[in-house]
Every structure is written in structure tokens, then in C-alpha cells.
Amino acid sequence: MPVSPPRAAAFEILLRIDATDAYASELLHSLRFSKLSSADRGLLTELVMGALRWRGVIDQAIAKHSAQPLGKFDREVLTALRLGAYQLLFLDRIPAHAAVNESVELVKQARKGSAAGMVNAILRKIAKGPRDRSDISHPDWLVDRWTQNYGSEIARKICDYNNTAPRQAVRISTIQSNVGTAAPGCPRAEGPIDKGIEANSEPNRAVLDGQPGAAVPTWSLDDLRADGICLVPGNLLRNALTVKSGDITHSEAFRERRLIIQDEASQLVALLVGKGKAFLDCCAAPGGKTRIIAEQNPDSTIMAMELHPHRAALLKKLVMSDNVRVIAADARQFPLDKKFDRVLVDAPCSGTGTLARNPEIKWRLKAEDILRLQGYQLEILAAAMNHVAPGGRLIYSTCSLEPEENERVIEKALAVNAEFRLVDCRDELRMLKERHELMIDNIESLLSGAHLRTIPGVHPTDGFFAAILEKK
Numbered sequence: 005m006p007v008s009p010p011r012a013a014a015f016e017i018l019l020r021i022d023a024t025d026a027y028a029s030e031l032l033h034s035l036r037f038s039k040l041s042s043a044d045r046g047l048l049t050e051l052v053m054g055a056l057r058w059r060g061v062i063d064q065a066i067a068k069h070s071a072q073p074l075g076k077f078d079r080e081v082l083t084a085l086r087l088g089a090y091q092l093l094f095l096d097r098i099p100a101h102a103a104v105n106e107s108v109e110l111v112k113q114a115r116k117g118s119a120a121g122m123v124n125a126i127l128r129k130i131a132k133g134p135r136d137r138s139d140i141s142h143p144d145w146l147v148d149r150w151t152q153n154y155g156s157e158i159a160r161k162i163c164d165y166n167n168t169a170p171r172q173a174v175r176i177s178t179i180q181s182n183v184g185t186a187a188p189g190c191p192r193a194e195g196p197i198d199k200g201i202e203a204n205s206e207p208n209r210a211v212l213d214g215q216p217g218a219a220v221p222t223w224s225l226d227d228l229r230a231d232g233i234c235l236v237p238g239n240l241l242r243n244a245l246t247v248k249s250g251d252i253t254h255s256e257a258f259r260e261r262r263l264i265i266q267d268e269a270s271q272l273v274a275l276l277v278g279k280g281k282a283f284l285d286c287c288a289a290p291g292g293k294t295r296i297i298a299e300q301n302p303d304s305t306i307m308a309m310e311l312h313p314h315r316a317a318l319l320k321k322l323v324m325s326d327n328v329r330v331i332a333a334d335a336r337q338f339p340l341d342k343k344f345d346r347v348l349v350d351a352p353c354s355g356t357g358t359l360a361r362n363p364e365i366k367w368r369l370k371a372e373d374i375l376r377l378q379g380y381q382l383e384i385l386a387a388a389m390n391h392v393a394p395g396g397r398l399i400y401s402t403c404s405l406e407p408e409e410n411e412r413v414i415e416k417a418l419a420v421n422a423e424f425r426l427v428d429c430r431d432e433l434r435m436l437k438e439r440h441e442l443m444i445d446n447i448e449s450l451l452s453g454a455h456l457r458t459i460p461g462v463h464p465t466d467g468f469f470a471a472i473l474e475k476k
């Protein structure tokens with residue numbers, strides 16, 4: 005019996021994620037699965053992300069009906085069981101026989117035929133049992149941490165947010181956009197949002213709406229709408245939009261990299277970097293923040309550094325601004341003796357602020373990783389501080405919710421370097437508000453002391469932290 009393409013692809017992706025450190029979002033968008041129909045792509049995403057988000061609930065159900073502990077199953081068998089159980093427990097429109105039979109078939113095709121009978125029996129029992137989805141499906145140690153650091157109400161909000169598919173945010177050019185005044189709902193082609201998006205398309209300079217300097221539109225919301233994509237204004241930023249419906253990754257604008265998917269909190273961090281002449285972006289790939297810095301500072305030079313050559317190559321492809329120079333190097337051993345007036349350290353981190361998008365992280369991460377990461381972050385930060393010009397600023401950020409990777413890193417770095425002072429992010433946010441870049445009224449809700457702090461579920465964004473240090 006053949007297995008349907010989305011289930012076969014989901015099985016392959018879930019196996020890869022289990023066996024390697026690959027990310028679901030990257031595999032889902034890889035060329036290998038680009039030929040799937042739009043409906044099949046939708047089901048594939050649902051199967052992979054759902055099975056990862058709800059693994060806690062799914063594993064409990066499997067364990068309840070299995071004679072052997074989950075750790076004893078072959079990877080292929082457990083993956084087929086999880087895939088089948090997810091459909092049975094969470095998806096209403098999939099007939100139980102399809103979920104069960106295709107998982108059995110996947111096991112056979114993976115040459116684990118001896119387990120087919122057991123997979124069939126366990127899934128049939130799950131199909132007949134109650135649909136108990138009450139578990140929050142996060143490792144206890146993470147929930148305990150968040151409860152301790154943020155309180156039980158917020159910890160619950162974080163888990164709930166992580167368990168739902170977040171809306172995608174996209175960034176549009178700063179040129180001529182006026183998203184904040186757009187009517188709610190899917191915007192009309194002639195609305196101000198469209199102009200903002202159209203203006204994003206480089207490179208031909210011309211006059212748009214009587215204003216010199218804007219770019220000739222080569223695509224618009226009409227193009228996206230024809231592809232079934234509906235965008236609405238963002239939640240925090242004037243130049244952000246959120247995808248209300250449709251698959252933006254299959255639009256021409258996305259394929260041609262004129263439209264970038266980027267969480268609004270990540271966009272906000274890039275805006276905090278501010279204005280300057282010489283920029284260093286220490287941990288730059290894939291380049292979401294580099295792109296905004298370049299766009300905000302067209303007359304400046306930006307050095308974008310990235311440790312891994314393949315990621316540096318990706319950055320080069322994604323950020324095509326003339327004023328960006330990409331180098332593959334370790335930020336801890338910066339190869340040039342040069343000072344910059346703005347330095348961004350968007351540090352490698354646990355990513356616990358991004359679990360709605362990257363649910364695999366919550367099952368991979370170990371409690372002991374947090375302090376190991378702190379050591380690495382401190383090494384990068386200390387090296388980067390050596391390259392800030394007098395009077396210049398360093399912005400340190402992570403997408404982690406853990407204070408050890410955030411406040412503690414800043415405290416430790418400042419304790420051994422008296423040349424820097426902490427700048428209150430409040431002032432920068434106020435400035436962004438005055439410039440109508442930041443659209444929300446309650447700036448205080450974005451702050452934790454002097455730092456920027458977004459929390460998934462409290463804010464409709466990923467969880468980001470940022471601190472600004474200024475060299476005296």
C-alpha cells in the first residue's frame with residue numbers, strides 16, 4: 005500500500021530531526037519537498053509541527069498502551085507511532101484507518117516490518133481511547149524555570165503560545181510605508197500597506213506617489229493575493245505585516261527574497277541598533293537583522309560576521325545590500341584591528357523564546373546547556389566589546405527566555421569591563437515611538453528594568469532580550 009506524500013515526507017523529516025540537530029522549519033522549506041501541492045504542504049507542516057509541539061501528550065498515550073518503554077523502540081518505529089498518534093489525537097478530519105494504516109506501512113517500508121503488528125495494535129487502542137490533550141507538552145524543568153522566573157500565570161501563557169502555530173511576520177521596507185493607518189482585515193491593493201510593500205522592491209529608483217527616491221514597484225499585495233496570501237498590519241511595528249492566511253514561502257516575492265519572514269521582536273532588536281557609520285554584526289546569519297541595519301543606514305558600512313561558512317554563504321545570498329560585507333570568522337577571534345560605532349551581538353542561545361516556531365528545541369535542550377551557553381556568550385561578548393569605538397554602542401541580544409543567557413551575561417560582562425555603561429532601552433523605544441516606527445502605546449510592557457524583554461504569549465511575538473551597552 006502506498007503512503008501518501010505528506011505522511012512520507014513528515015516521517016522523513018521527523019526522523020531527521022530525531023537523528024540530527026536539523027530544524028523542522030528549515031527541512032519543511034527545503035527544495036526536496038517543494039514539489040508537493042499546496043494542500044499536501046499544508047498537511048506536511050501540520051503533521052511535523054503538531055507532532056513536535058504535542059510530543060508530551062503523544063508519548064503519554066503511546067506509553068499507556070505499550071508493553072515496553074519508549075526508549076526501547078527503534079527510532080523508525082517510535083516516529084511512525086508518534087505520527088499516527090498525533091493524527092488520531094489532534095486531527096479531526098483524518099479517518100482513523102488512514103492514520104493507522106499509513107503508520108504501519110511506514111514501519112514496513114523502513115524495514116522494521118516485525119514491529120508492524122505492535123504499531124497497529126497501539127494505534128488502534130489510541131484511536132478507541134479518549135482524546136486527552138490536557139498535558140502542556142513541555143519538559144518539566146523548562147516549565148519550572150519559567151514559573152520561577154516569570155510566575156505560574158506567565159509560564160502557562162508561554163506554554164499555550166508555544167503549542168499553537170504563530171502567525172508569521174514579514175518586514176517591509178521603511179520607504180513610504182504607513183501600515184499603522186491601514187484598515188484591519190486583508191488590505192486592499194490601493195491601501196497604504198501596498199505602497200510600503202511595493203517600495204520594498206529595489207533596485208530601480210523612480211518616483212512613486214510623487215516622492216522621489218522610492219523604488220519602482222515590481223510586485224504588490226495583488227500578486228500575493230492572487231497566490232491566496234492575505235497580509236494584515238503587524239502588532240508592534242509600522243513596517244511589519246502578519247500573514248493572516250496563505251503560504252508566503254511559495255510566493256514569488258519570497259522566492260526572490262524581496263519579502264523576508266522575520267518575527268516582529270527580532271525586527272525590533274535590529275531597530276534598537278540605531279544609526280551609525282560603521283557597524284559590526286558579530287553573529288549575523290541568516291541576516292534578518294543585518295538586512296534591517298543596512299536598510300536603516302544606507303550610507304554606512306556593515307561588516308557581517310558568521311562562524312559557519314555555509315551560513316555566511318546563505319547570509320550573502322539573503323542580504324544583497326551593497327554596503328554589507330560578509331566574512332566567515334569566529335567573533336571570539338576577530339581577525340581585524342578595527343573599531344565600530346555600533347556592534348550587534350545577536351548571540352547563539354538556547355532559543356527558548358522561539359519554541360512555537362522551533363518546537364524540537366524543547367525536547368533537545370538540557371538544563372545543563374544553559375550555563376554552557378552562558379560561557380560561550382560571554383566569550384563572544386567580551387571579544388566584541390574590544391571593537392566598540394569610544395562613545396559607540398554594543399547591542400547584546402538573544403531569543404532566550406533564560407536570565408542566565410541574558411541579564412546574568414550583561415552583569416558579568418560589565419563587572420569586568422568598567423569602560424561600558426548600561427543604557428536604558430526605554431529611551432530608545434521612546435525614540436522609535438516618536439518616529440512612528442513602534443506602534444504600541446505601552447512601552448513599559450516591552451521592558452524589564454533597562455532591558456528589552458518580549459515574552460511569547462504575553463506579547464504576540466517570539467521571546468527576545470536586548471541590552472544596550474555604551475562605551476564611555
Ligand SMILES: C[S@@+](CC[C@H](N)C(=O)[O-])C[C@H]1O[C@@H](n2cnc3c(N)ncnc32)[C@H](O)[C@@H]1O
Nearest residue numbers: 287288289290291292293310311334335350352
Ligand atoms: C541567533 S543566530 C543570529 C541570527 C541573526 N542575527 C539574524 O537576525 O538573522 C546566531 C548566529 O551566530 C553564529 N555563531 C555561533 N558562534 C559564533 C561565533 N563564535 N562567531 C560568529 N558567529 C557565531 C551561529 O552560526 C548563528 O548563525
